[in-house]
Amino acid sequence: MISRLRFSRRQTLVGSLALAALGTGTAYIGSADANDFFKAMVHNELPGVKVSDATIRAFSEDAARGSPRHRAAIRVLSMGCRMVGYSGIIAALGHSFRFQHFRRELLTRFLFATDFFQLPDPKAAELQYVGETIACGNPFAQFARS
Amino acid sequence: MRFVEATALNDTYDVVVIGSGFGSLFFVKKFLQNRPKAKVLILEWGRFNNYQWKIENQRYSDIPEESVLDNRSGKVWAFTIGLGGGTNCWWAQSPRLHPSDFALRTKYGIGQDWPISYDDLVPYYSEAEQIILIAGPNDLNSVWPGTPPYPLPPHNMTSADRLLKAAMPDRHFVVPNARLSIPVNGRSACCATANCSLCPVDAKFTAENSLDSVLSHPQVDICISAKVERLDVEGGRVRRALFRSGRRDFAASGDLFVLGANAIYSPYILLRSGIGGHGVGRYLSEKLFAKVEVNLKGLKHFDGGTATTCFNTSLLDGDHRRTRGAVVMYVENRLIYGLRPDFGRWREIMPLSLYIEDIPQETNAVSVGEGDLPVLEDFSFTDYAYKSLKASLEVLPDLLSPLPVESVEYRQIWPTLGHIQGTTRMGLSSADSVVDGDLIHHTLRNLVIVGSSTFPTTGTVNISLTVAALSLRSADRLTRSS
Numbered sequence: 001m002i003s004r005l006r007f008s009r010r011q012t013l014v015g016s017l018a019l020a021a022l023g024t025g026t027a028y029i030g031s032a033d034a035n036d037f038f039k040a041m042v043h044n045e046l047p048g049v050k051v052s053d054a055t056i057r058a059f060s061e062d063a064a065r066g067s068p069r070h071r072a073a074i075r076v077l078s079m080g081c082r083m084v085g086y087s088g089i090i091a092a093l094g095h096s097f098r099f100q101h102f103r104r105e106l107l108t109r110f111l112f113a114t115d116f117f118q119l120p121d122p123k124a125a126e127l128q129y130v131g132e133t134i135a136c137g138n139p140f141a142q143f144a145r146s
Numbered sequence: 147m148r149f150v151e152a153t154a155l156n157d158t159y160d161v162v163v164i165g166s167g168f169g170s171l172f173f174v175k176k177f178l179q180n181r182p183k184a185k186v187l188i189l190e191w192g193r194f195n196n197y198q199w200k201i202e203n204q205r206y207s208d209i210p211e212e213s214v215l216d217n218r219s220g221k222v223w224a225f226t227i228g229l230g231g232g233t234n235c236w237w238a239q240s241p242r243l244h245p246s247d248f249a250l251r252t253k254y255g256i257g258q259d260w261p262i263s264y265d266d267l268v269p270y271y272s273e274a275e276q277i278i279l280i281a282g283p284n285d286l287n288s289v290w291p292g293t294p295p296y297p298l299p300p301h302n303m304t305s306a307d308r309l310l311k312a313a314m315p316d317r318h319f320v321v322p323n324a325r326l327s328i329p330v331n332g333r334s335a336c337c338a339t340a341n342c343s344l345c346p347v348d349a350k351f352t353a354e355n356s357l358d359s360v361l362s363h364p365q366v367d368i369c370i371s372a373k374v375e376r377l378d379v380e381g382g383r384v385r386r387a388l389f390r391s392g393r394r395d396f397a398a399s400g401d402l403f404v405l406g407a408n409a410i411y412s413p414y415i416l417l418r419s420g421i422g423g424h425g426v427g428r429y430l431s432e433k434l435f436a437k438v439e440v441n442l443k444g445l446k447h448f449d450g451g452t453a454t455t456c457f458n459t460s461l462l463d464g465d466h467r468r469t470r471g472a473v474v475m476y477v478e479n480r481l482i483y484g485l486r487p488d489f490g491r492w493r494e495i496m497p498l499s500l501y502i503e504d505i506p507q508e509t510n511a512v513s514v515g516e517g518d519l520p521v522l523e524d525f526s527f528t529d530y531a532y533k534s535l536k537a538s539l540e541v542l543p544d545l546l547s548p549l550p551v552e553s554v555e556y557r558q559i560w561p562t563l564g565h566i567q568g569t570t571r572m573g574l575s576s577a578d579s580v581v582d583g584d585l586i587h588h589t590l591r592n593l594v595i596v597g598s599s600t601f602p603t604t605g606t607v608n609i610s611l612t613v614a615a616l617s618l619r620s621a622d623r624l625t626r627s628s
Binding site: 045046047097100101103104105106107108111134135136137138140141142143144 | 299300301302327335337338339340341346347446448449450451479480481483484485486487489492493557558
């Protein structure tokens with residue numbers, strides 16, 4: 001015999017609201033894109049540096065052109081950011097060599113794709129996005145060619 | 147370049163060359179210099195993808211190396227199938243082997259001696275350095291006797307290098323390399339992009355930009371998309387190279403055969419041809435390649451003039467080689483792991499690469515399986531290399547004491563150094579090797595095997611310059627003796 005489940009109106013209402021909240025939360029987390037992670041990374045790693053949303057968006061579009069694995073990792077991190085925030089990700093993954101490498105690489109790419117190292121005081125003016133270069137990308141290199 | 151279709155090959159060539167990397171092209175260069183009327187055919191499995199194609203596609207070849215191996219070794223092996231072979235993907239560091247590398251058994255009672263000495267190779271090293279247009283310093287005679295001035299000035303050191311150089315003038319040197327330090331013949335100088343395998347400014351030596359005298363020589367025919375399957379032996383001589391092009395089988399006849407299909411495919415072709423000698427396909431080896439980062443206090447790095455600026459010989463030669471491998475420490479001027487993630491201290495970090503010698507093991511091998519691909523079984527480095535890694539990490543803080551070091555952090559063993567070696571070794575007879583010191587097969591005297599497959603030991607540094615010098619010497623001696 002299968003007994004029929006009976007819910008009161010109150011239980012039905014609470015259950016519906018909970019399901020809706022879960023669905024909304026899942027949708028919110030699921031809708032995370034690369035921009036979320038990069039925005040969190042830039043604001044946490046570069047405190048006091050003025051970076052516009054447009055600059056972050058431009059970088060995330062460029063960075064999204066990486067390999068499928070690279071894109072997947074950024075998407076997972078973006079969802080993680082919506083759930084636990086950037087500091088939560090650092091707390092969870094900060095000891096992972098692979099994550100540290102990934103984080104450093106992205107941060108380096110971002111800095112090199114802006115005028116950060118050309119500014120005398122990068123906190124004084126808003127960073128300008130100049131884009132990633134494939135040639136002559138080391139702004140610190142000194143050449144002995146006189 | 148004169149490309150010929152496989153269907154159009156009628157002639158018997160004086161020289162049939164299999165593969166078109168450093169070993170093959172430097173052999174042909176010297177051969178034609180001494181015998182300009184010789185007819186040469188180059189059979190290349192890959193295609194000719196020019197510089198523009200490589201930059202646009204960000205790869206060297208349309209045949210990925212992993213697709214042509216039955217790789218069960220648990221290790222990555224890197225090579226290029228295409229016209230120019232390893233000249234496409236190399237990083238262009240061009241040091242010589244150390245004199246002791248040629249006499250490891252005699253000096254330290256381990257490994258194998260080469261049948262030739264460093265001195266035998268000196269004039270050919272010098273010639274290769276001129277051809278490749280090496281940029282390098284003029285203080286390396288203490289390490290490599292007989293090094294004449296390099297054709298191009300050295301690249302700039304980093305600030306950290308200058309401190310190390312001041313403290314160790316006879317052990318810390320600018321790396322000689324084949325990235326132009328000044329513009330030459332329409333090619334740009336290196337701008338420290340550090341993407342040397344696909345140099346975006348064509349500053350790196352490649353066959354395409356520097357060996358046109360070989361590839362476009364009027365006596366040279368090039369047949370691409372020609373995959374050599376085996377060599378046909380008759381009466382103690384190689385008679386034909388049997389190859390596939392498209393879906394058809396072809397044969398190329400010649401008097402002399404030069405096999406330079408890399409240290410995986412050269413032995414594979416020999417094994418499929420039933421051509422012997424001690425250790426064909428065995429002693430597959432690489433150096434152990436380890437990465438380290440040094441956190442610096444107040445000293446900014448990455449201000450050198452090229453991707454890798456200096457090398458340090460403190461851990462290179464000495465009695466330790468009786469029990470553990472030689473180590474060469476390279477200072478990297480490139481962001482292997484990125485900037486230091488501390489605001490304002492971005493550049494206070496210095497990546498290092500350690501190249502660690504290993505003793506080739508007979509059990510590390512290329513074999514012929516049931517399929518149509520070379521099989522690479524389990525591969526392992528030996529304790530000879532691992533002990534050296536451990537010892538190096540212990541002494542690095544002392545070695546780097548001229549710098550304001552906060553910490554030295556070991557990162558990882560890199561998947562590959564791209565130096566595949568040892569599977570058709572050179573030696574004194576077929577009892578201990580496959581080819582002699584002139585790279586000629588011990589019993590099939592019209593077969594020359596070029597490339598790093600002939601190295602009896604791993605040596606300590608990058609291999610391409612030595613491959614080029616060995617080929618120049620082989621062709622020189624062959625053309626002068628017969």
